[in-house]
Amino acid sequence: MSMTEDSQTPEASTPVETLTTETTPKMIGRDVSVFYADKQALFDVDIDIVEKEVTALIGPSGCGKSTFLRCMNRMNDVIEGCSVTGTISMDDGDIYDPKVDVVQLRARVGMVFQKPNPFPKSIYENVAYGPRIHGLAANKAEMDAIVESSLRRASLWEEVKDRLEQPGTGLSGGQQQRLCIARAIAVEPEVILMDEPCSALDPIATARIEELIHELRENFTIVIVTHSMQQAARVSQKTAFFHLGNLVEYGETEVLFTNPSDERTQGYITGRFG
Amino acid sequence: MNLAILLAAVLLLALYSYALGRGRALGQTTGHPSELHSRPGYYGTYTALWSVIPALLVIAIWLMAEGVIVEGLVVASLPQAQQDLPNAQLGLLLNDIRNVASGAFSAEQAEPFVRAAAERYNGLRLTSFIGMAAIAVLLAVIGLYWARRAIDPGLRARNAVERIVMVFLVAASTIAIFTTVGIVLSLLFEAWRFFSQVPFYEFLFGLQWSPQIALRADQVGSSGAFGAVPIFAGTLLISFIAMVVAVPVGLMSAIYMAEYATPKFRSFVKPLLEVLAGIPTVVYGFFAALTVAPQIRGFGESFGLDVASESALAAGLVMGIMIIPFVSSLSDDVISAVPRSLREGSYGMGATKSETIVRVILPAALPGIVGSILLAVSRAIGETMIVVMAAGLAANLTANPFQAVTTVTVQIVTLLVGDQEFDSPKTLAAFALGLVLFFITLCLNVIALHVVRKYREQYD
Ligand SMILES: Nc1ncnc2c1ncn2[C@@H]1O[C@H](COP(=O)(O)OP(=O)(O)O)[C@@H](O)[C@H]1O
Ligand SMILES: [Mg+2]
Numbered sequence: 001m002s003m004t005e006d007s008q009t010p011e012a013s014t015p016v017e018t019l020t021t022e023t024t025p026k027m028i029g030r031d032v033s034v035f036y037a038d039k040q041a042l043f044d045v046d047i048d049i050v051e052k053e054v055t056a057l058i059g060p061s062g063c064g065k066s067t068f069l070r071c072m073n074r075m076n077d078v079i080e081g082c083s084v085t086g087t088i089s090m091d092d093g094d095i096y097d098p099k100v101d102v103v104q105l106r107a108r109v110g111m112v113f114q115k116p117n118p119f120p121k122s123i124y125e126n127v128a129y130g131p132r133i134h135g136l137a138a139n140k141a142e143m144d145a146i147v148e149s150s151l152r153r154a155s156l157w158e159e160v161k162d163r164l165e166q167p168g169t170g171l172s173g174g175q176q177q178r179l180c181i182a183r184a185i186a187v188e189p190e191v192i193l194m195d196e197p198c199s200a201l202d203p204i205a206t207a208r209i210e211e212l213i214h215e216l217r218e219n220f221t222i223v224i225v226t227h228s229m230q231q232a233a234r235v236s237q238k239t240a241f242f243h244l245g246n247l248v249e250y251g252e253t254e255v256l257f258t259n260p261s262d263e264r265t266q267g268y269i270t271g272r273f274g
Numbered sequence: 275m276n277l278a279i280l281l282a283a284v285l286l287l288a289l290y291s292y293a294l295g296r297g298r299a300l301g302q303t304t305g306h307p308s309e310l311h312s313r314p315g316y317y318g319t320y321t322a323l324w325s326v327i328p329a330l331l332v333i334a335i336w337l338m339a340e341g342v343i344v345e346g347l348v349v350a351s352l353p354q355a356q357q358d359l360p361n362a363q364l365g366l367l368l369n370d371i372r373n374v375a376s377g378a379f380s381a382e383q384a385e386p387f388v389r390a391a392a393e394r395y396n397g398l399r400l401t402s403f404i405g406m407a408a409i410a411v412l413l414a415v416i417g418l419y420w421a422r423r424a425i426d427p428g429l430r431a432r433n434a435v436e437r438i439v440m441v442f443l444v445a446a447s448t449i450a451i452f453t454t455v456g457i458v459l460s461l462l463f464e465a466w467r468f469f470s471q472v473p474f475y476e477f478l479f480g481l482q483w484s485p486q487i488a489l490r491a492d493q494v495g496s497s498g499a500f501g502a503v504p505i506f507a508g509t510l511l512i513s514f515i516a517m518v519v520a521v522p523v524g525l526m527s528a529i530y531m532a533e534y535a536t537p538k539f540r541s542f543v544k545p546l547l548e549v550l551a552g553i554p555t556v557v558y559g560f561f562a563a564l565t566v567a568p569q570i571r572g573f574g575e576s577f578g579l580d581v582a583s584e585s586a587l588a589a590g591l592v593m594g595i596m597i598i599p600f601v602s603s604l605s606d607d608v609i610s611a612v613p614r615s616l617r618e619g620s621y622g623m624g625a626t627k628s629e630t631i632v633r634v635i636l637p638a639a640l641p642g643i644v645g646s647i648l649l650a651v652s653r654a655i656g657e658t659m660i661v662v663m664a665a666g667l668a669a670n671l672t673a674n675p676f677q678a679v680t681t682v683t684v685q686i687v688t689l690l691v692g693d694q695e696f697d698s699p700k701t702l703a704a705f706a707l708g709l710v711l712f713f714i715t716l717c718l719n720v721i722a723l724h725v726v727r728k729y730r731e732q733y734d
Contacts, residue, residue, distance in 0.1 A: 078621055106624035113622070117615035120638045129633070130623040180619070187623065 026051040026221045031086035034067050041067045045247045054222045056232035059242035065225040069193050073109035074102050107134050110184035112194040116176035118168030123160050126168040126179055130187035146186055154182035155212055174205025194224040210235050229269055233257050241265045280407050284329045284414055288322040291418045295321025298425050312432035320431040323438055324421035329414040336406040344398045348391050371395055464705030471699045472500045483669035485700045500703055504671040508679035512590045513654040519594025520650055524601025532609035551599040559663030562592035567664055574676055584666035587675040593660050600650040608642030641725045648722035652715040658683035682711045
């Protein structure tokens with residue numbers, strides 16, 4: 001197993017290295033392993049997340065996609081018995097450095113979850129939540145401006161501008177998810193992590209979110225976990241294929257889907273397993 | 275004794291009907307139970323219910339009516355002089371007759387007409403019992419026969435049994451409702467009598483509470499004063515002190531248990547906290563009167579304060595401890611029910627644990643927490659024992675927690691203990707107090723239930 005892994009990794013990362021000459025990596029993971037108690041869930045993952053691009057993480061369920069995603073904003077810290085080894089750096093700083101403030105990190109690396117999880121507060125308060133915590137607005141007018149621009153960027157403004165005081169939980173599933181995206185971008189993060197953001201949504205709502213991801217790419221670096229290979233192909237520039245806790249192949253989305261270099265990737269994208 | 279035998283007979287008959295019904299249903303198939311509409315057991319139950327229910331109904335109604343009818347007949351057979359006795363004395367006489375009849379009094383010492391009546395009483399009871407037994411058994415047999423005839427493979431026995439079960443459940447749930455209605459009616463009735471003697475506004479707004487009615491007209495305080503304000507104020511004061519103790523402590527321990535404690539610690543501590551609610555209130559009363567009150571007195575005096583040996587503070591503090599589990603246990607459940615996804619959403623925004631608790635979890639759980647607090651308040655208002663022992667009986671109108679006060683429940687107890695006339699304003703006042711108290715706790719409970727229900731809808 002580790003033999004094939006070693007022989008795969010250089011091949012897999014080759015296209016990235018050629019690319020990094022023109023684009024800068026925003027986050028770099030090296031030898032990232034994750035253990036839940038004694039069980040290892042992720043094995044020596046090396047990955048470069050490129051700035052202002054969408055990186056898709058695909059793979060059969062249980063292969064460690066969410067686990068890796070949660071490493072990138074240290075959400076695994078709150079899980080009891082979970083430990084992370086290796087390094088993940090962001091703009092040259094190790095995010096697992098004990099000196100790093102998790103609060104600050106999570107302001108820079110936002111997260112959108114699988115199930116829309118608006119707080120049981122008004123739409124306005126949902127979006128204002130992050131800015132309040134991080135003290136981003138000096139007064140009400142500034143807060144209003146942040147809320148409006150976040151909702152606009154999440155293309156939700158037109159639908160909710162007349163009912164900002166109503167509870168966020170009253171929106172439809174797709175609107176709730178866009179509200180969660182607005183909530184995440186309200187603190188101006190640099191990276192947005194999305195864990196299967198469309199898996200609880202219908203096809204129309206999914207299409208809107210995908211459209212939104214396209215727009216957000218201009219300003220944010222996005223890492224998205226998805227179950228759907230079509231979605232990965234539609235929204236991402238880079239794709240990483242995980243299998244049984246290993247990063248099997250990572251590269252240009254187009255290349256990975258048309259000409260995978262590993263037979264496990266081949267098997268997965270042609271639907272032979274997973 | 276005879277009744278027990280009768281009931282046993284009816285139940286035996288039920289067992290027999292069960293076997294019979296089941297057997298007959300099976301006998302009508304060519305050997306496979308699936309030819310029946312329902313499983314064979316349902317046919318058995320169907321038959322058994324048909325034979326038992328009418329019989330039991332007859333027995334129940336008979337027993338309820340028997341007493342009145344038999345007594346009526348016995349009274350009718352008494353000499354005219356006794357029949358004309360006033361009701362209360364007639365009741366005593368009937369008691370004698372019953373005692374003689376059951377052999378509790380020896381018949382020799384009784385007057386002849388009592389002895390005769392007792393004999394007649396026994397005779398009537400025996401006839402009545404035989405009649406009842408005959409009718410019950412007859413009905414059971416008829417029911418059995420009828421149900422057995424009705425059985426055929428197409429009979430929807432399961433649906434019929436389900437319907438009967440439902441009727442039983444409805445009957446059971448209405449018992450509680452009827453009891454409540456009965457209590458309210460009796461309260462209303464007695465309170466009405468009270469208000470016909472003491473004006474309503476005087477009761478509700480009067481500032482003086484001294485319910486002693488003098489024995490002689492020229493005694494001091496002969497009129498009595500029924501202004502309920504001081505005792506409602508006392509109730510409020512003590513409940514308030516109790517809530518000041520219970521809400522913060524209970525809420526914080528709930529937060530600790532739900533958010534910080536390890537599951538192991540929680541499963542150990544939560545039942546332990548709930549034990550607090552199981553300690554008899556009398557024991558809390560000792561504690562308040564013998565330990566806490568002197569401490570407070572000593573403490574107050576060291577500051578030069580004038581502290582009564584029985585004080586609202588002592589009762590309130592101890593009551594607060596008693597109701598901690600009401601707040602903590604329910605709030606803990608409510609806080610734990612806040613979905614994990616909300617916590618993660620908040621952590622994902624960079625919120626710390628305490629920010630998440632204050633800004634997301636508590637607001638989300640607030641309606642449930644309010645519900646738990648309201649339930650605790652109604653518990654505090656209804657609490658009696660601790661107050662009797664620690665806060666005294668003096669109806670002082672004061673907001674000073676170092677003074678003795680009294681509460682509504684305590685006054686009800688003191689008004690009703692001992693020998694009382696049941697038509698003096700003094701005793702009737704207890705019902706008026708009870709009515710108002712009932713109304714207050716009812717409102718609190720309705721609000722609490724409403725709030726809790728609203729909370730439930732939030733995550734469904
Ligand atoms: N909190 C946890 N505790 C223990 N094991 C976990 C936990 N979360 C995930 N795992 C395990 O880690 C592995 C990877 O899970 P995950 O990252 O959620 O997979 P994916 O998102 O790719 O479906 C799985 O085997 C899963 O059982
Ligand atoms: Mg996952």
